[in-house]
Amino acid sequence: MNIAPELIHIAVALAAIAAFIGLNGLVLVWLERKVAGHIQRRPGPYEVGPWGLLQPVADAVKLVGKQLVRPKVADPWLYWSAPLLSFTPVFLLFLTIPFGPRLIGMEFNLGLLLILAFSGLNVLALCLAGWSSANKYSLLGAARAVAQSIAYEIPLLLAVLAIAFQFGTLNLSTIVHHQGPMPWQWNVMTQPLAFIIYFICAVAETNRAPFDLPEAESELTAGFHTEYSGMAFGLFFLAEYAYIIVISCVATVLFLGGWHGPGAPGFWWFLLKVYALIMVIIWLRWTYPRVRFDQLLNINWKWLLPLALVNLLLTLIFVKM
Amino acid sequence: MEYLAYVAFGIYVLIILTGGLMAVLCRSMVRALVGLILTLFGVAGCYLLMAAPFIALMQILIYVGAVSILILFAIMLTRAPAGAEEAPYIFPWRSIAALAVAFLPLAVIGGMIRSGQVTPLVPPTEVPLAELGQTLIEPYLLAFELISVILTVAMAGAVILGFERRIGK
Numbered sequence: 001m002n003i004a005p006e007l008i009h010i011a012v013a014l015a016a017i018a019a020f021i022g023l024n025g026l027v028l029v030w031l032e033r034k035v036a037g038h039i040q041r042r043p044g045p046y047e048v049g050p051w052g053l054l055q056p057v058a059d060a061v062k063l064v065g066k067q068l069v070r071p072k073v074a075d076p077w078l079y080w081s082a083p084l085l086s087f088t089p090v091f092l093l094f095l096t097i098p099f100g101p102r103l104i105g106m107e108f109n110l111g112l113l114l115i116l117a118f119s120g121l122n123v124l125a126l127c128l129a130g131w132s133s134a135n136k137y138s139l140l141g142a143a144r145a146v147a148q149s150i151a152y153e154i155p156l157l158l159a160v161l162a163i164a165f166q167f168g169t170l171n172l173s174t175i176v177h178h179q180g181p182m183p184w185q186w187n188v189m190t191q192p193l194a195f196i197i198y199f200i201c202a203v204a205e206t207n208r209a210p211f212d213l214p215e216a217e218s219e220l221t222a223g224f225h226t227e228y229s230g231m232a233f234g235l236f237f238l239a240e241y242a243y244i245i246v247i248s249c250v251a252t253v254l255f256l257g258g259w260h261g262p263g264a265p266g267f268w269w270f271l272l273k274v275y276a277l278i279m280v281i282i283w284l285r286w287t288y289p290r291v292r293f294d295q296l297l298n299i300n301w302k303w304l305l306p307l308a309l310v311n312l313l314l315t316l317i318f319v320k321m
Numbered sequence: 322m323e324y325l326a327y328v329a330f331g332i333y334v335l336i337i338l339t340g341g342l343m344a345v346l347c348r349s350m351v352r353a354l355v356g357l358i359l360t361l362f363g364v365a366g367c368y369l370l371m372a373a374p375f376i377a378l379m380q381i382l383i384y385v386g387a388v389s390i391l392i393l394f395a396i397m398l399t400r401a402p403a404g405a406e407e408a409p410y411i412f413p414w415r416s417i418a419a420l421a422v423a424f425l426p427l428a429v430i431g432g433m434i435r436s437g438q439v440t441p442l443v444p445p446t447e448v449p450l451a452e453l454g455q456t457l458i459e460p461y462l463l464a465f466e467l468i469s470v471i472l473t474v475a476m477a478g479a480v481i482l483g484f485e486r487r488i489g490k
């Protein structure tokens with residue numbers, strides 16, 4: 001029995017993605033705590049290892065060692081399936097992202113759509129987690145997560161659609177190939193409005209501050225994951241970081257020229273841009289206070305959505321001219 | 322490779338049936354909804370098997386990612402959280418009638434297959450996205466626009482209903 005080489009390629013890609021997510025989880029935990037520390041004029045973690053580099057390992061060991069507890073009245077099936085449902089789609093999301101000229105898990109014509117479709121599952125996971133915990137804070141967190149992510153998904157899709165219209169494709173590699181090595185040849189120069197809308201919506205979709213209402217700790221304890229302990233919480237946490245990487249990767253591919261760059265093109269440019277975006281997201285979190293819920297919805301429905309529609313219309317006019 | 326398609330079809334049908342049974346038999350509304358979502362996933366898999374990945378992904382994006390989440394939202398707003406949802410257990414007659422109705426399409430389709438000549442279909446090929454769009458706005462333009470009108474009417478209706486209730490209070 002011979003196995004198709006494509007299948008082997010995908011299997012290897014999935015293993016590499018798993019390693020990438022795990023490693024990035026560790027790096028981002030350290031980076032986030034360190035950046036937060038310096039922004040707040042304190043050193044951040046520095047006890048465990050040089051510059052606190054081993055701190056995320058200690059955190060991970062602590063999480064793995066903790067007991068998994070389920071509230072007595074919680075629905076057991078839904079309660080335990082929610083963190084798994086939040087984490088597993090992440091593997092699919094990375095599969096069609098072109099990290100380098102040849103470094104891609106699977107060439108797929110509808111790669112962009114695949115990412116958008118499967119990232120929607122996270123909301124479902126948050127909802128199930130919030131509902132099945134049988135806790136009013138969890139339920140409120142879940143209700144907020146739904147209202148927020150359904151609302152912000154619309155301008156996000158419209159912003160992405162503008163890029164798809166411009167090049168007439170949903171294939172991420174093709175979109176990268178249409179851009180050049182120099183920064184002024186990137187899509188962010190022709191679609192600046194779409195980039196800003198995409199970035200704001202993406203930060204809101206991942207429930208990061210200043211849009212972290214589903215887990216606002218000062219109001220809702222911890223929101224939808226109040227009742228989760230140990231690795232069940234760890235999976236939600238890892239999924240959140242993975243989604244941050246995914247949205248940064250998609251932003252890099254769509255707007256910042258992907259693996260193109262001055263000098264030698266390659267995955268190093270890609271990673272550099274992704275990490276720059278992640279740093280901006282972390283920076284935003286520790287700079288701005290949380291928005292109020294009415295502000296959150298007003299920004300979306302009164303500003304982002306009309307702007308995204310106007311942007312789409314302008315794109316259409318320019319493409320057809 | 323053909324047997325792989327049969328295996329995949331078997332798995333998808335199993336997913337659809339399990340989801341369907343969950344949706345019908347579960348006492349808890351949220352579990353029933355999870356069953357529905359499972360079914361929608363299985364249907365998306367069947368689209369994949371028919372070489373229509375665009376439709377499959379749209380199914381997941383719209384039905385799983387938006388519609389079912391709105392249903393979940395509605396359940397969360399109307400019902401007390403968790404614990405078992407109380408639904409009285411109805412036995413015999415209704416269940417039997419429901420089963421009979423479920424087997425009706427099987428009988429109809431089975432009869433058609435037995436009476437007529439069934440030729441195996443050619444393996445489906447993927448339709449390019451541009452062609453799909455072209456068919457939507459050329460031969461099927463009227464139907465396409467009518468769907469938007471229906472959606473607009475439904476949305477306007479929902480808004481009017483919401484406002485009327487508020488005035489009534």
